[in-house]
Amino acid sequence: MNETSMLSVFWLLLRRDLLLAARRRSEWVNPLLFFIIVVTLFPLGVGPEPNALREMAPGVIWVAALLAAMLSLDNLFRSDYDDGSLEQLIISPHPVSVLVLAKVSAQWLLTGLPLILLSPLLAVLMNLSSEAIPALMMTLALGTPALTLIGAIGAALTVGLRRGGVLLSLLVLPLYIPILIFAASAVGVAGMGLSIEAQLSFLAALLMLSITLAPMTIAAALRISLSS
Amino acid sequence: MFAWFFRLGSPKHVYRIAGRFLPWTGGLFLLLLISGLYYSFSAPPDYQQGESYRIIFVHVPAAWMSMFIYMVMALAGGVGLVWKMKMADMVASAAAPIGAAFTLLALVTGSFWGKPMWGTWWVWDARLTSELILLFLYLGFIALQAAIEDTRTAARAGAILALVGVINIPIIHYSVEWWYTLHQPATITKMDTPSIHISMLIPLLLMAGAFKVFFAHVLLIRTRTEILRREQKTGWVQELFKK
Numbered sequence: 029m030n031e032t033s034m035l036s037v038f039w040l041l042l043r044r045d046l047l048l049a050a051r052r053r054s055e056w057v058n059p060l061l062f063f064i065i066v067v068t069l070f071p072l073g074v075g076p077e078p079n080a081l082r083e084m085a086p087g088v089i090w091v092a093a094l095l096a097a098m099l100s101l102d103n104l105f106r107s108d109y110d111d112g113s114l115e116q117l118i119i120s121p122h123p124v125s126v127l128v129l130a131k132v133s134a135q136w137l138l139t140g141l142p143l144i145l146l147s148p149l150l151a152v153l154m155n156l157s158s159e160a161i162p163a164l165m166m167t168l169a170l171g172t173p174a175l176t177l178i179g180a181i182g183a184a185l186t187v188g189l190r191r192g193g194v195l196l197s198l199l200v201l202p203l204y205i206p207i208l209i210f211a212a213s214a215v216g217v218a219g220m221g222l223s224i225e226a227q228l229s230f231l232a233a234l235l236m237l238s239i240t241l242a243p244m245t246i247a248a249a250l251r252i253s254l255s256s
Numbered sequence: 257m258f259a260w261f262f263r264l265g266s267p268k269h270v271y272r273i274a275g276r277f278l279p280w281t282g283g284l285f286l287l288l289l290i291s292g293l294y295y296s297f298s299a300p301p302d303y304q305q306g307e308s309y310r311i312i313f314v315h316v317p318a319a320w321m322s323m324f325i326y327m328v329m330a331l332a333g334g335v336g337l338v339w340k341m342k343m344a345d346m347v348a349s350a351a352a353p354i355g356a357a358f359t360l361l362a363l364v365t366g367s368f369w370g371k372p373m374w375g376t377w378w379v380w381d382a383r384l385t386s387e388l389i390l391l392f393l394y395l396g397f398i399a400l401q402a403a404i405e406d407t408r409t410a411a412r413a414g415a416i417l418a419l420v421g422v423i424n425i426p427i428i429h430y431s432v433e434w435w436y437t438l439h440q441p442a443t444i445t446k447m448d449t450p451s452i453h454i455s456m457l458i459p460l461l462l463m464a465g466a467f468k469v470f471f472a473h474v475l476l477i478r479t480r481t482e483i484l485r486r487e488q489k490t491g492w493v494q495e496l497f498k499k
Contacts, residue, residue, distance in 0.1 A: 181416070181420055185400060185413045185417060186400070186403070188404070188409075189403050189404065192403075195399055195400060195403050198392070198395065198396045198399055199396040199399075199400060199417060201392075202389050202393050202396065202424075202428070203420065203421075203424050203428075205389060205428055205432070206424075206427050206428055206431035209431045209434070209435045210431065213435065213438060234427070241423070245419075245420060248416060249413065249416050252409060252412045252413050252416065253409070253413065255409060255412075
């Protein structure tokens with residue numbers, strides 16, 4: 029298998045997934061609406077006091093982002109599994125980890141990227157200081173791809189199960205904790221006007237680790253799920 | 257030379273060998289437990305914490321076991337994944353509930369210790385938080401294996417999850433520690449490596465030994481049960497129950 033054909037397969041699969049998503053808009057719009065609604069609930073739950081909201085804004089926005097990313101994971105492989113195209117991908121001559129990376133990239137473009145673009149709006153709703161908004165967008169840019177990659181492992185393990193949704197969250201959320209810790213702390217620290225280089229380096233390291241290890245793991249998990 | 261290793265692949269052989277080990281592990285466990293408990297209560301009280309420090313003789317070994325068993329589980333899962341060894345799969349799924357129980361024990365005793373020391377049942381202390389997340393990892397593993405009906409697929413999926421968990425445990429542990437030092441002034445953290453007196457070290461090590469042997473004992477029993485369950489249709493199991 030030469031290099032060019034592997035790359036073209038990657039783009040073909042990416043295009044296919046984006047095209048499919050464009051035809052089924054609710055699948056990726058709904059998690060975004062969920063993200064907005066969850067963040068809106070917090071001021072209603074704890075009161076509209078601006079300073080209190082600013083204090084917890086990084087954590088609230090990031091937890092909502094985790095949940096939104098997790099919610100959209102269930103259809104990452106589900107529809108391909110149901111109509112059999114996932115099996116075709118696995119038995120194709122191309123390396124499964126590359127195919128998986130294409131699918132995960134499409135998923136991130138549909139769920140992670142809009143989250144980043146929406147985040148300034150939510151930051152304003154939560155009364156986050158304007159210095160913290162670039163930090164929020166940067167942490168989301170580094171963190172959400174890692175969330176999608178790690179979550180895809182769980183999605184691949186549970187794709188064969190009828191009710192995988194709740195189980196998926198049980199498997200995936202504990203693994204999200206380091207990303208949540210570094211990202212929320214970066215946003216909080218940026219609001220105080222301090223340097224966030226350390227947190228961003230940790231997030232970048234976690235992203236690199238998941239880009240290198242997750243595709244292979246997802247491929248192995250898909251093979252296991254399809255073997256039964 | 258490797259004949260003994262290949263025989264480990266045979267459930268019938270392992271069932272017999274494990275049965276022969278059981279009285280020994282049980283006896284050794286009782287011996288270690290009784291002597292450990294004796295020294296735990298005869299050790300002098302702590303000058304600062306009084307009598308309530310004695311819970312560490314249960315808490316610390318339980319916390320050690322919670323990490324150790326996850327490693328055993330992941331190792332067994334990895335062996336099952338790579339060499340397709342049925343016995344390794346069974347050991348991995350037999351170990352998970354024991355590990356979860358030890359983790360829960362570490363959490364509960366930690367909170368018992370925290371009540372007189374910190375004045376509350378729960379503090380978001382770095383190590384307690386790591387233990388809590390470890391418990392979630394165990395429960396995820398158990399839930400995944402329970403959800404998949406086919407035992408072979410369940411074992412392989414669980415092995416993947418356990419291996420992912422093993423990579424993540426250090427990352428989670430250090431990120432939680434980092435998070436804790438960020439949010440807490442360093443007042444309680446000075447107790448992280450206090451020098452321990454020999455009269456307290458002896459019961460601690462005895463109890464740690466007792467917990468290890470207890471784990472081995474329960475693991476053998478659970479693995480034997482698992483063998484019977486999975487091999488119930490084979491001739492030798494039928495034979496066993498005819499007697």
